[in-house]
Amino acid sequence: MSTSITQLAAAFPDNERPHKNTSRVMVTLLGAAWDLGAPSFGSSTAADIFFKHSRCQGYPWKKVGKQQGFLRTAQTLKNTAVVPQIAPLCLQLARRVSDALNQQRKFVVIGGDHSCAIGTWNGVAHALGQKGSFGLIWIDAHLDSHTPDTSASMRLHGMPLAVLLGYGDQRLTRLLSTKPVIHPGTVCVVGARSYEAPELELLQRLGVRIFFISEIQKRGLNKVIAEAVDIASSGSGKFGISIDLDVLNPEQAPGVNTPVVYGLNAKRLVQTLRPLSENPGLLGVEIAEFNPVLDRKNRTLKIIEALLFSLFPRLEEVTDAQPH
Numbered sequence: 001m002s003t004s005i006t007q008l009a010a011a012f013p014d015n016e017r018p019h020k021n022t023s024r025v026m027v028t029l030l031g032a033a034w035d036l037g038a039p040s041f042g043s044s045t046a047a048d049i050f051f052k053h054s055r056c057q058g059y060p061w062k063k064v065g066k067q068q069g070f071l072r073t074a075q076t077l078k079n080t081a082v083v084p085q086i087a088p089l090c091l092q093l094a095r096r097v098s099d100a101l102n103q104q105r106k107f108v109v110i111g112g113d114h115s116c117a118i119g120t121w122n123g124v125a126h127a128l129g130q131k132g133s134f135g136l137i138w139i140d141a142h143l144d145s146h147t148p149d150t151s152a153s154m155r156l157h158g159m160p161l162a163v164l165l166g167y168g169d170q171r172l173t174r175l176l177s178t179k180p181v182i183h184p185g186t187v188c189v190v191g192a193r194s195y196e197a198p199e200l201e202l203l204q205r206l207g208v209r210i211f212f213i214s215e216i217q218k219r220g221l222n223k224v225i226a227e228a229v230d231i232a233s234s235g236s237g238k239f240g241i242s243i244d245l246d247v248l249n250p251e252q253a254p255g256v257n258t259p260v261v262y263g264l265n266a267k268r269l270v271q272t273l274r275p276l277s278e279n280p281g282l283l284g285v286e287i288a289e290f291n292p293v294l295d296r297k298n299r300t301l302k303i304i305e306a307l308l309f310s311l312f313p314r315l316e317e318v319t320d321a322q323p324h
Helices: 005-009 043-053 070-076 080-102 116-131 160-164 197-206 213-219 221-232 266-278 299-311
Strands: 027-033 062-065 106-111 135-139 187-192 209-212 239-244 282-288
Touching (some): 043 299, 062 080, 116 239, 135 221, 160 197, 187 221, 209 213, 221 239, 266 299
Parallel strands (some): 239 282
């Protein structure tokens, strides 16, 4: 799994590598080490692999969860029986994220299946409290808006956006508050192309803006992301980004749990998100569904690194806590 910086950098031409920035950004690095909500094993190791085999090697980071033990036994549970195991993990992650923001830091979460989003964005809402709401740009091939009443697979990684909007198992929708974590008017989904009617109906009824892949192909990713930022910033001006790596072309990013054809171009996404590093409203970023077991020649790992250093070009100062 060893990968040199030279090899990683070679994945992106000079004109597409993260640019230099004169300002330093204090960032807390977090790992969500579980794959309980996904259909296959591997995402529980994502943070370990990333922080040990990328330019973040040696950076101190904190991990929530573990990759042995009960994670294996839970694989056969294709329903919300895993909620009692996922809820406390999400709660731990939420507290880590909340602590980071309270310390005037931004954050990065490396998942883990996308159920980790329940923890990440609960933490943001908890930290902001009465200071105001925030928006969310959900970059994903799927809508992730099923509930236990509509999901055929009953996998929780297909439900986190619905949970954040207040729909689903109350042990998750009321993780830290009885109120929904986010307002639908400041949420948008970018890159959707694989979904079922019930989750589409829910988001459309709530008024969540969905940028389907067909619209991106017609208008261009730059214009779509610009509009997405406007939507997510329309409340308090603060927003976060949740990236499910299956939004990308699976030939470029093979290390994901549920690949979908005709995805976004990885280099274009990196390039398009780069200007957001200068946006003061950006609170943090979550990158989910990386499965190192399914990756080939570290292609997906390289993309994660490119995304991270694009959004945080000067990542010299990170959390001073010890790893794990």
